[in-house]
Each structure stands twice: as C-alpha cells, then as structure tokens.
Amino acid sequence: TTALIREAGRYPDGRYDLMTVGGRRFRIEDVETGPEPYLTADVRYLDEPIGDALTARGLSERVSQRFLRYLELLQPALEDDDGPEIEIEVIVDDESGAERSGGSGAAGRPGHEGVVAGTDADRRDLLMAAARRLVTPEDPTALSYVLAGLVHVELPARQGLLEAMDTEARLRRLDALLSREIRLLDRHLKPLVVDARG
Numbered sequence: 001t002t003a004l005i006r007e008a009g010r011y012p013d014g015r016y017d018l019m020t021v022g023g024r025r026f027r028i029e030d031v032e033t034g035p036e037p038y039l040t041a042d043v044r045y046l047d048e049p050i051g052d053a054l055t056a057r058g059l060s061e062r063v064s065q066r067f068l069r070y071l072e073l074l075q076p077a078l079e080d081d082d083g084p085e086i087e088i089e090v091i092v093d094d095e096s097g098a099e100r101s102g103g104s105g106a107a108g109r110p111g112h113e114g115v116v117a118g119t120d121a122d123r124r125d126l127l128m129a130a131a132r133r134l135v136t137p138e139d140p141t142a143l144s145y146v147l148a149g150l151v152h153v154e155l156p157a158r159q160g161l162l163e164a165m166d167t168e169a170r171l172r173r174l175d176a177l178l179s180r181e182i183r184l185l186d187r188h189l190k191p192l193v194v195d196a197r198g
Contacts, residue, residue: 001025001162022145025162048141051168056140059171064135066178067147071131073185074152144170153177 002023009017026043034040050056135143148161148170157177164170 022149049166050141051166053140056168056171059168059175060140060143063147063171063174063178064143066175066182067135067151068131070151070178070182070185073182140171141167144174147174151177151181153181 003020004023005018005020007017007019011017025046025048027046028041029044030042032040032042135147144161144164144167148158151158151161151174161170161173161177164173
C-alpha cells in the first residue's frame, strides 16, 4: 500500500520512528534496479471492490458487535500488561469521506481518540466510547480496514486481512478471527504476541 508519513522522529544513531497511514493498495508489476540506494517498481493500483453490498453491510454490523465484545474481554486480559497504552487515530479523507486508522503517540490532539491517564476503569470507558464511534461508519470498506488495523492477532492473520480482494472477504475473515479471539478470551487465555526481537 501507499503510505502517508504522519510523524517522524530520528534517533542519534540514524534510525527513525515513523507513523504512517495506509492509502491505496497496489500490485508490484516489475521491480527496477538502478543507482538509487532503494528499490523502485512499476505498480498497478488495485480497485476496492465491495463484493455483494448487502452481504457486506450485514457482515459489517455483525463484525462491529463482535469487535465491541472482543474489546470488552480484551481489557481485563491486558490489565497486567506492561506494554504501551492503546491509542486510536481516525483520519477522514476530505475527498472521499473514507476513514483510515493508525496508532498514535499523541493523545489529546484534535481529531484523535486516545486512551488518556486515569484509572483503569476511566481508560476502559474511553476506549469503549471511541470503539463505538469507530464501528458505526456507513462505509463497510473503511470499517474493514479500521478493524483490521486494531485487532490484536498474529501478523500473518493481519496481513491476510489486508490482502483480501474485496470488502466482503475481509469482513468474513474478520468475523472468523474475532469469533476465535472471543472464544479464547472467554476461557481467560491472554492473546499471544510473538516478540519479533527474540
């Protein structure tokens, strides 16, 4: 996918932290080699077909409800986690009205829905309120991408969501994944996150 760099920070050793927001999907047709110190390619932009619109709308409603249940169950499982607090950013594309999402490191800025300081109950309430706003977009395609970016599953499963050829297929995969995660969380099993550094 194309990516818009929203924030960039550079470390003294030359490494960067980048926060990006996904744009249009594309398929690589040909990789070019040249004198540049980076890869370039000929690409073809991919359409965003919805599949069957009525089915996609029904799936988006079911997936929205499952996602809210998933978040309710996930919060207690992560209470003893020392990881970063979750923050959600929704960006509305002025031209199309489509929403995109990404992680954010700056709570409290206009246009950002974030988890802020307070009690665990306060943070949980704020997260659930933000989630309810996220799962009510009129666009099933935007919803499918927002939730694909937020669901806490293994990387290959998330990649599979992003590679789905249409919105209906993406929502079906999300439905199955959320169903699985809800079953696991109902049994008080914490999400498995593989440490890529290990």
